[in-house]
Amino acid sequence: MLEQDFSARIRSLRATYADIAEVTDLPKLDREIAELEEQAAAPDLWDDPAAAQVVTSGLSHRQARVRKVRGVESRIDDVEVLAELAEEAGDADTEAEVLAELAAIEAQIQDLEVQTLLSGEYDAESAVMTIRSGAGGDDATDFAEMLLRMYLRWAEDRGYTTKVLDTSYAEGAGIKSATVEIDAPYAFGTLSVEAGTHRLARISPFGSADKRQTSFAAVEVIPLLAEATEVEIPETDIRVDVYRSSGPGGQSVNTTDSAVRITHIPTGIVISMQNEKSQIQNRAAAMRLLQARLLILQREEEAAKKKELAGNITASWGDQIRSYFLYGQQLVKDLRTGFESTQPDAVFDGDLDGFIAAGIRWRSLNK
Structure with a gap:
């Protein structure tokens, strides 16, 4: 039997992540990425270097934002599986690994929470x-x-x-x-x-x-x-x-x-x-x-x-x-x-x- 109960922390992470995902509006970002990818694929894109820079930079920034947010969801899924394995095996080393990963995800979630406050023009x-x-x-x-x-x-x-x-x-x-x-x-x-x-x-x-x-x-x-x-x-x-x-x-x-x-x-x-x-x-x-x-x-x-x-x-x-x-x-x-x-x-x-x-x-x- 492990000393730690990870389920409450994982539920809390999922709830906070859901709020962040809603504020981030991932479907809107997906649509914008698709539009920019289409523009970036145009053969005459670099005929206007300034306009091309706007397209490629906008695409890169949106892709990075989506990867960061969705990456957190993937990490939560993975740590939940790891926590179940630790519980089944009663393994102290795996328990320590789960604790370290939970702390890292919580720090990443906190970083994303702060970014949701960045709503200026x-x-x-x-x-x-x-x-x-x-x-x-x-x-x-x-x-x-x-x-x-x-x-x-x-x-x-x-x-x-x-x-x-x-x-x-x-x-x-x-x-x-x-x-x-x-x-x-x-x-x-x-x-x-x-x-x-x-x-x-x-x-x-x-x-x-x-x-x-x-x-x-x-x-x-x-x-x-x-x-x-x-x-x-x-x-x-x-x-x-x-x-x-x-x-x-x-x-x-x-x-x-x-x-x-x-x-x-x-x-x-x-x-x-x-x-x-x-x-x-x-x-x-x-x-x-x-x-x-x-x-x-x-x-x-x-x-x-x-x-x-x-x-x-x-x-x-x-x-x-x-x-x-x-x-x-x-x-x-x-x-x-x-x-x-x-x-x-x-x-x-x-x-x-x-x-x-x-x-x-x-x-x-x-x-």
């Missing part, structure tokens, strides 16, 4: 995240690079595709700014709760007095909208500057003037791109991001909406969302939700799911 889109150093000198630029690595590791752990679009290196340590694209379903809705000012308090490794140093970095997140390619930008509205890409310490990483900076004169928006192989590719990537930003601006009805979506972040005391303490107590604490971790090393290594889930629930309750 842009939440299902991929994301573009920009990290900028703020006050704090070398500590701030180093902190900005720590945050960049943190988000890249988080995306990597989840199997998301990332591309660093632009990096501005500091003269000393770290980076002045970096822009990274995260291509995954609901990347914007998930990461948008990370937008704001992040504060680091630690004993500075760059000073000689062993004094505590406080530094800041700003995180901005915007959705990468496929429909933004429809936004027309007159050539007279932009100024294009080309320059040589640079690496850490000003070291050249490209021997030609391939980096591109586009300034949108009417709004003052500046987009820099240097990580593609050619000036043409960098310009195309910069224009795509500029179009996305302008589309957001066109749809905003008030300044508060702009701050929510694009992040009017000052990288100082005003918009703080999270503090990282690397001395004494060793703590990372979100100032909105109260969620905290006493393992800052794990957080900087990409362990952000608890903070993000708490942020999404907090936002849902405070709309």
Whole structure:
């Protein structure tokens, strides 16, 4: 006789899964996938690369969503069979296997539950995240690079595709700014709760007095909208500057003037791109991001909406969302939700799911 009764936990998982499947509307996703598969099979699909990208990206995202949801149902079926085998055999090893699998499914269910709260207009889109150093000198630029690595590791752990679009290196340590694209379903809705000012308090490794140093970095997140390619930008509205890409310490990483900076004169928006192989590719990537930003601006009805979506972040005391303490107590604490971790090393290594889930629930309750 086993010590565990798995039936109640399995029933609970099935009930929660049923609610998630209903909210997700799998039949609708199936219909959309069928339509997109038909479009993707058209022989002239790539005659219009921008339109083709919309089709293939939309298809990939929907297929991934369906696989994720239906995969949970399959895992519940499998663990139920395994639980029955454990009960019949009275095997402690199989019991331990069932317990581990139940815990893994419960974590996956929790992740899907959080995603059901992502119902904003842009939440299902991929994301573009920009990290900028703020006050704090070398500590701030180093902190900005720590945050960049943190988000890249988080995306990597989840199997998301990332591309660093632009990096501005500091003269000393770290980076002045970096822009990274995260291509995954609901990347914007998930990461948008990370937008704001992040504060680091630690004993500075760059000073000689062993004094505590406080530094800041700003995180901005915007959705990468496929429909933004429809936004027309007159050539007279932009100024294009080309320059040589640079690496850490000003070291050249490209021997030609391939980096591109586009300034949108009417709004003052500046987009820099240097990580593609050619000036043409960098310009195309910069224009795509500029179009996305302008589309957001066109749809905003008030300044508060702009701050929510694009992040009017000052990288100082005003918009703080999270503090990282690397001395004494060793703590990372979100100032909105109260969620905290006493393992800052794990957080900087990409362990952000608890903070993000708490942020999404907090936002849902405070709309």
